[in-house]
Amino acid sequence: MKRLLMLVGDYVEDYEVMVPFQALMAVGYEVHAVCPDKKAGEFVRTAIHDFEGDQTYSEKPGHNFTLNATFASVKPSDYDGLVVPGGRAPEYLRLNEDVLKIVRHFAEADKPIAAICHGAQILAAADILEGKECSAYPACGPEVTNAGGKFQSIEANEAHVDGKLVTAPAWPAHPAWIARFLEVMGAKISL
Template sequence: MAAKNILMLVGDYVEDYEVMVPFQALQAVGHTVHAVCPDKKAGDKVRTAVHDFEGDQTYSEKPGHNFALNATFAEVRAEDYDALVIPGGRAPEYIRLNEKVLDIVRHFAAANKPIAAICHGAQVLAAAGVLEGRSCSAYPAVGPDVNRAGGRYVDIPSNKAHVDGNLVTAPAWPAHPEWIAKFLQVLGTRIEL
C-alpha cells in the first residue's frame, strides 16, 4: 500500500472524537494527515467540543481537548493531497464561509478523490455545491442542508456509515469503526495483521 496524504479541515469547536480518532487512526495505518484551520498555522490549537447523546432532543455539548494543528492553512495546495476528511461539531457551520475551504472541497470532488465527512461535516459539502445527485448521511439536523444542496440525505443509525462512490459519510462519532473502515476501503488501504 502506498501511504496517502490526507487533508483534514477543522476549526474551533470541532467535535473532539471526530477530529482526534480519525487523525490518529489514519496515521496508525501509515497515512500522513495534515490538520488545518482557516487563519491558523502549524502549532496553533483549536478548541474541541464533546457532543454526547444523553436522551435530550439534541446532543449535549461539553468542553473537549485542545487539538494541535500540524500544517498551515495558507500553505495548503489541494492537489498535494490524496483524500479529504471533514469532521463535525460546530466548526463546519462557519468554516464553510471561507471560500478557500469551499475551493478545496470542490477540488477533491471534481478529481473524484476520497472524501470522508461525519456529522455536521456535510454542511461544508453542501456549501461547496458538491452533493448534487449524491447520497450522503449526516447528523439528522443537517439532512435538510443535504437535500437543499441537491443531494439525497440517507437516514441511517448513528453507528453506521454510508458510501456513495468516493464519498464516505456517517451521522456521528458512534459510527467511527464503520466510517473509518469504509474510508480505508475507498482509500485502498491494506492492513496486514
C-alpha cells in the first residue's frame, strides 16, 4: 500500500482537504494528514472558498478536519507522495522551516507532489519551482514566477502536470487534479 502525506493547517480550504483525503483513501492509499504543532486526533478548522461573481473568492466557515497523524513524528522518507491543499493555511505554513524541509525532501527524491490553489505558496517558499510549470490560484501566479517557476494559467476545472508535480487552480479541478495525481502515482484509471 502506498502512503501519502498531506500538509494542512487551520483554515485550509474545506473541499481541498476533505475531497482528496477521502478520494485517495477510497482508492487504497494510506493518507496521513498532519499539521505543525498538532497531534493525531486534534483538528484544524477549514474555510469554504466559493466563486460567486466577485473579484475574488468569498470565504465561509467550514468544518473541523481531524488529523490522523502527528506532525512531529513524520519521516518524509516513509511516504510515496505529498499532497498540499490550499486555502489560507499555506500563507503561514510556508513560514515553518520543518514544512519546507518536508517539501524539499519530496522534490529532491523525485516523488509525486500534488498542490492545489494556494498550496503553490508552500512550493515557492520551499524553492522547488525553479524551471517547473505550475498552476495555482491566479493570485499566486507572481509567487510561482518569482520562485523561478512558469505559471500556468488554466481553467478552474483543469490540472497541469510537469514531471511528478501535479497542480491546479482551485477545487473545481478536483476530478482532473486527483485523476492526474493518481496517474503520476502509477495508478491506472479505467472506465
